[in-house]
Amino acid sequence: MQLIQGKLIADQIKEEIADEVKKLTEQGKKRPHLAAILVGHDGGSETYVAHKVKACEQVGFESTLIRFEENISENELLEKVRELNADKDVDGFIVQLPLPSHISENKVIETIDPSKDVDGFHPINLGRMVIGLPSYVSATPAGILELIRRYNIETAGKHCVVVGRSNIVGKPMSILLGQKTNPGNCTVTMCHSRTKDLASITLQADILIAALGSPEFVTQNMVKEGAVVIDVGTSRVASTETKSGFRLKGDVKFDEVSPKCSYITPVPGGVGPMTIVSLLKNTLLAAKGEVY
Ligand code: GUN
Numbered sequence: 168m169q170l171i172q173g174k175l176i177a178d179q180i181k182e183e184i185a186d187e188v189k190k191l192t193e194q195g196k197k198r199p200h201l202a203a204i205l206v207g208h209d210g211g212s213e214t215y216v217a218h219k220v221k222a223c224e225q226v227g228f229e230s231t232l233i234r235f236e237e238n239i240s241e242n243e244l245l246e247k248v249r250e251l252n253a254d255k256d257v258d259g260f261i262v263q264l265p266l267p268s269h270i271s272e273n274k275v276i277e278t279i280d281p282s283k284d285v286d287g288f289h290p291i292n293l294g295r296m297v298i299g300l301p302s303y304v305s306a307t308p309a310g311i312l313e314l315i316r317r318y319n320i321e322t323a324g325k326h327c328v329v330v331g332r333s334n335i336v337g338k339p340m341s342i343l344l345g346q347k348t349n350p351g352n353c354t355v356t357m358c359h360s361r362t363k364d365l366a367s368i369t370l371q372a373d374i375l376i377a378a379l380g381s382p383e384f385v386t387q388n389m390v391k392e393g394a395v396v397i398d399v400g401t402s403r404v405a406s407t408e409t410k411s412g413f414r415l416k417g418d419v420k421f422d423e424v425s426p427k428c429s430y431i432t433p434v435p436g437g438v439g440p441m442t443i444v445s446l447l448k449n450t451l452l453a454a455k456g457e458v459y
Pocket of ligand 1: 262263264307335
């Protein structure tokens with residue numbers, strides 16, 4: 168069993184990005200600038216956004232964090248999105264999800280200028296990705312592809328089972344691994360909460376991607392000997408062993424599943440750090456004008 172060390176790879180890529188930023192500034196160009204909008208005080212979102220801002224600092228990007236209280240109106244938020252669309256200094260921006268229930272996430276996403284949508288959530292970016300045009304690819308699937316690439320994991324002809332159908336992870340991941348690309352060329356099965364006899368399908372997976380958001384859902388009886396297992400889960404569960412009072416749990420029961428795997432990602436330190444690095448990469452692309 169080989170552990171896929173996402174944190175290690177993410178640190179390497181951050182150095183590569185920092186080198187590129189250095190080159191840009193040496194050429195007299197401005198630093199890439201990422202803005203993030205955070206609405207409310209959800210613990211998970213607070214942590215993710217703090218990590219994103221810190222990562223910007225580490226690679227020499229400028230960053231702006233824009234905070235709103237939970238009760239901001241949809242119109243006020245849309246107005247801020249339009250403002251960032253027009254702001255020449257901001258290369259890309261994100262609106263951290265989830266949003267409060269009185270705000271339509273789709274409306275907000277559709278208001279973002281696709282050329283600044285470094286999360287790759289806008290239907291134009293998703294559509295372009297599906298037909299293989301240059302686009303911003305959603306950060307988590309992009310990070311997983313990068314891990315597969317850097318560990319030289321063969322994907323062509325493999326059966327990849329994706330558990331989860333979110334717009335952010337499951338759907339784009341399924342499409343990307345089925346593309347005529349490397350990594351890619353997989354036979355993909357996408358499973359979800361209404362899938363019958365899930366274990367009979369996951370047992371066929373050469374590559375199993377667990378992205379359903381249910382802690383320790385995938386157990387050893389669901390995994391084939393020698394499978395590659397990618398754990399996207401980041402559920403916060405109460406813990407008396409940490410200062411914060413919680414710890415992150417993946418969607419995979421790591422202790423019992425890992426002995427069966429050829430490769431597996433840990434939680435934390437697997438997919439999570441790669442997601443942030445993919446966002447940085449998209450922001451760099453935006454600053455260089457390499458997608459639009
Ligand atoms: N919420 C969970 N993951 C993400 C992400 O990648 N981007 C944004 N904007 N919100 C999220």
